[in-house]
Amino acid sequence: MWLKTWMDRLFSNNSGENSSEETQPVLPKTSPELQPASLVPGVRGNTVKAQGFSSGVLSAGWMTDVGKVRSHNEDGLFIFMGEQQSSDATPTFGLFVLADGMGGHEAGEAASALASRVVAEHLMAQVYLPLLDGQERAATQPALTEVMEDAVSRANRYVSERLPGSGTTLTSCLILDGRVFIGHVGDSRTYLHAADNAVQQLTHDHSVVSKLVEIGQLTLEEAAVHPQRNMLYRAVGQGTVLDVDVMTHSLKHGDQLLMCSDGLWGALPDKEMWRIVEEAPTVKDACTRLVAAANAAGGNDNITVIVIKIL
């Protein structure tokens, strides 16, 4: 399975060491000289341009930026889109993972990086590679929301064991054919703007202030400036058992998804975010403009955004 070994190489350290059969995700090295910078943008305070990729069905843009206040970028991203054009093509596939790390020193960076890699590894192995293998649909395989849940739970175990004291949010969107499957923990967000409909926040923030707003004890405005607005009651890396939110939604031509860390939604109101997306000519451009707007509003946190359009 050449794809698997290529991925192993991509994510192992530079000495070309191969992962074991069990594909233990290797902790990323953080010293700059060993880091292939072009492959991991936005780390270590490097601000880079938005990236994009288009297949026949999906068009995605993404960008991560350290912001104007922090010295490190503790957000992590994983993007994978598969495109095949042949008579017996695999279905449309896209995997988008966003993680926002926390914890002192460099624990946040390491946690978000490790979590996003573990999730990606699990989903590629459990969903994409079998797809390429032409596996039939059967009850012997886990349902896709179960696979999403397992992926995030696995990330939780790895981060809890290897990086105790750190934590990260994790939001993952897997697009398969005309449907998105979401696995989510924390307060990074996924929004859906269906073509003929209003914008919907699909994920639930696992923050204490979000719950206070829900029960009517805080207004949205108060929550936005509350000193404990970053306090989460659920995150990856906090113990061996984790409740993962999973859900599924059908997608059609013209729908758009937006995934972002709180550096974006905390800086801009939802309406403003979507106005920027609607006005931008491409999804990649939308990302550039969103990051710029968040920075203009103060840039108090790392800003990460992924915009996906169903063509």
Added chain:
Amino acid sequence: MVGEKERSDKPQQGNHAKTKQTRGLSQRLRKPLSIERNLPPDLPAAELVPETAMAASSPTRDEAKDSELGTRKVSRLEARQSVPADASQPASTEGLLSEGAQLQSRYRILGRIGVGGMGAVYKAQDLRFANVQRLCAIKEMINTAPDPQVRQMIIRNFEREASILATLSHPAIPQVYDYFTEGSRSYLVQEFIHGKDLEDLLAETDGFFSESRVLDWATQLCDVLTYLHNHEPRPIIFRDLKPSNVMLDDHDRIRLVDFGIAKLFQSGEKGTMIGTEGYSPPEQYRGVAEPRGDIYALGATMHHLLSKQDPRLEPPFSFHERPIYKTNPTVSRELVDILDKALEYDINKRWGSSEELKREFMGLLGVQGKPRGETGSLIGGSVKPLWRFACEDEIRTSVAVDDDLVYVPSYDNNVYALEMETGKFVWKYPTEGGVGTSPWVSDGLVIFGSSDKVVYAVESRSGRLVWTVPTKAKIFSSPYGEFGHIFIGSDDSELYAIHLLSGRLAWTYKTDGAVRSTPIIRENTIFFACEMGMVYALTLNRDIKWRFRARRGFLSSPYVMEGLLFIGSLDWNFYALDIRSGWAAWRYRTGGPIVSTPAGWEGLIFFGSADGYFYALDAAEGRLVWRHQVGEQITSSPTVYGGNVYFGAVDGALYCLDAHSGTLRWRYQTEGPITAAPVIVDDVLYVGSMDHYVYAIPA
């Protein structure tokens, strides 16, 4: 001060020496509720003075908990801030007092009984009383504020609070004997309490506490709260009421410990949460602290004590979503209602005072509480059918209603046409075998299959035969019509496509097993299942789009809603498949085979299982919203109408539940199992039973 702190590095803390603890937040143990915590019998039970919210439990207690549960401690996450350059040293590494040390030349330290982030709690002997062993508990608080002015302020605040505490006189409040500051450490000397706290008692006790015992504690707590809240010149708010701050002494009396005085030693961080997450009222997040907050905390504490659901392990402010009776069905409804009001998020909706609350508790102590039933009141007697019609044998499948006629399939080989309003007989059509399919009515024709292997089409008004199509085996699948064709399966394992008006066979599609489920057409695709365990998606030209294989067969029919196909299998699972690709989005496992065809409404999907439960799941998440226990197998399919869901069970009863909540509205008993789905038209429900009758009941 911000960021992470190492916990005490005492050697015996072994396997969780690496556990980090973040400031201001409670330790959380993650465990499923079903595990009872049994601490080893050799654990020293007595001589524990509980600590502040910050402090860890004593080492042996924690080790035991950790090894028993095999899980790591979980802590909530602090605000994500970078660590400031002058981060102070964690308290625990500064060297705690050891046995034999003396304070103020008066107190000899006998041992350490607790350690926390702020310092330690010691058991000590007051040497002033030379002839006896006068024990006391000494709480040590280490002042780590870097700014000398802030340090001074903290010391002044401490001494003022300690003075106030020293004036308090109530049986539930341990006496304060002394307070002093030595260098960067402040000390509070208190009465030593011999007993155990309610958190430990919760862990050590198998099963639930009796309601009367918890009420006894609650009234004592109300008493002391009343005392504190009525204190002059200013009311004292306890602010951190929770099981670990409530001790039971050797005389089984409540003693409140830890007035949160150690919180003064958290350098005044803006918006610092004083209370412990889980038990604190929501207004504390807005910086509001008033007596009614203690009432909430008392409600939260009692909720935990009665239900054994630890609020620190659950999402915050979720008490109303986790009723006590979900884990403890013996709790009385009256007590649940009282606690619901104590736990109102809106402070103005709570009980106004601890006196008021105490009166409510006392009222319960005089009266036996009634256990809360699972369902609301039944009005079974008031449900009367409009009419009923007797066939000569069982009715196993749904009737069809069209115009003003009801078409009833019976195992007596006939299909009957009855007047909708009165149940008066209009015509019947005899076949050569029992009719176990539901008729399909359109274009003036009634179409149905029989176990005589034939598909029939008769005129709807007269019952006159129009056409027949023979198959090679019995028919139990109900027909579905669209695009001018009828689609129906047969036990000969084929799906038939028949031109509706002429009866001309258009095509058949062969599968691996008997086709007993009813086909359904959406987005120009035909979906149906076979008994060998396959779900098929066919285009109208019989091209296969996808197939899904379950572990065992399907007798139920698929239901489509919001791009997902829902179907229950004999393998006990309920599946949600993406209709375009056939990928399983989610699945839900029940306790028995599923024969019932689901129905959906407002994002919910309903079905019954042979395990005796009727389920309502969230369609997008596959998560259980509610379920209703019937106790007998449910093999029939539900129907949703007017915000209610209706279904029959093998016990012969027809149930009507509220679709949102699952509460029972009514049930109607027939004399035989109901295996058919009800059909509801114009607020009247039509259903056949295996007692040979078809009923018309007002919905």
